[in-house]
Amino acid sequence: MTKTWKELNETQPEVMTMLKNSITKGRVAHAYIFEGEKGTGKKETSLAYAKSLLCENPVDGYQPCEECSNCKRITSGNHPDVHSVEPEGLSIKKEQIKSLQEEFSKKSVESNRKIYSIVHADKMSVQAANSLLKFLEEPQSDTIAILMTEQIQRMLPTILSRCQILPFRPLSPENIKKKLIEHGVDGQTAAVISRLTHNFKEGLQISNEEWFAQAQKIVLKLYEVLKANPMKALIYLQEEWFLHFKEKEQLDRGLDLLFLIYKDLLYIQLDKRNQVIFQNKQGEFENHALHISQRRLADKMGHILEAKRKLMSNTNPQLLMEQLVLNLQEGSSFV
Incomplete structure (x- = not known):
């Protein structure tokens, strides 16, 4: 489920302000690490940011319009210049990173940027992490990396030092409660669950x-x-x-x-x-x-x-x- 920039700004205002400034001030980094607990919106934010960077008609210069061809294809996972890597089994293999590098050695198909995300980046094998490190050490001007992790302490310091780290805060109890009520959970149950978990999806599951x-x-x-x-x-x-x-x-x-x-x-x-x-x-x-x-x-x-x-x-x-x-x-x- 995708989220609008406005929705993400309600739950992660600091992160969204930093990303907004990176676009409006022309300071887009070549690599980011989104780190924080499960359910804090890292994946949704990476999609929103990719859309902002490739949107044909950005609102106020930074918010994705959600209507243009680029926005719609990123939402559906079909944009040729936006790629995502996730663990195969228990880890991300060296071959997956090499395949990504080969893809990114080609010129952008349609836009002036190519964006890739690595979900659970802490699960890269040693070989995969070293392969990515070479990629990060020689960044291409049109390539942007977004690494996501719930376990930043498990990542190589050499990778961390080459990325801009954006911490995602746990959702507040008030946010969890509000979202649960919006999804039909009664107020009393929502209040209790909001004190037991920072993860909205888990909270919704508990409520059922x-x-x-x-x-x-x-x-x-x-x-x-x-x-x-x-x-x-x-x-x-x-x-x-x-x-x-x-x-x-x-x-x-x-x-x-x-x-x-x-x-x-x-x-x-x-x-x-x-x-x-x-x-x-x-x-x-x-x-x-x-x-x-x-x-x-x-x-x-x-x-x-x-x-x-x-x-x-x-x-x-x-x-x-x-x-x-x-x-x-x-x-x-x-x-």
Whole structure:
């Protein structure tokens, strides 16, 4: 799915400003690295930039018109002067880079520029990376490279030094929430998901999972059991929790949801009610927040974060949750 320059500017304003300036001030670099988490718009931005550079009727001198032949062919992946390389299997092979170099040794077919992008550039084999390095060391004036990566630390320093690096920021929770609502997700669910992922596509996928809908109910119930009758919390783990949170990744998500509940209590105490995630529970949480000190609340949040850390170090999930429940109910649970 392609995105307009305006849409990309809403989520990555710094990157889009730099790219705009490169065009309007005549400072287009011969090589860029777009680096950032999955789902931050790197691929969409590379397409938009290619269209801007080859557009026949750019709006305001830099935005692609989306209507000319060049724009339309880039959108459909059929422009003879725009090429993309992606990993074949687990890596990008030397042969792929050599094929690209041969293609670019020819004169531009239609435009005065040739643009190539390398997706997951960190997955180039050593031979492929060295082959690309020679290409970057002797740049042709009409050739522009866009390398994309989620793991910039895995790339050769010699390649990094020859490229202009543009960092793509994770999408803000507000952006994720807004986009989810635009795609039909209810506001409450969108608010929760926006705190669990920076990736819109992943967020949309989560919103369609029956497992996730049920997970929210089970986590809220655990919180209510801990508050109303702490001694029954261990029984609740056996009867409900472990039946639903079976995999490590699922348990990690459950801990994230539990953390958000206690974070809501803190927001209420700090009079930041507009930041409360579980708005449908705000009335109950208001009352709960009156009966727990900020220090005790911080301790509980700390226990959840510690449980998440231990989960990643292969601690037995059942023992981990039982210990967490004991820590959360230590003394009186709301003192």
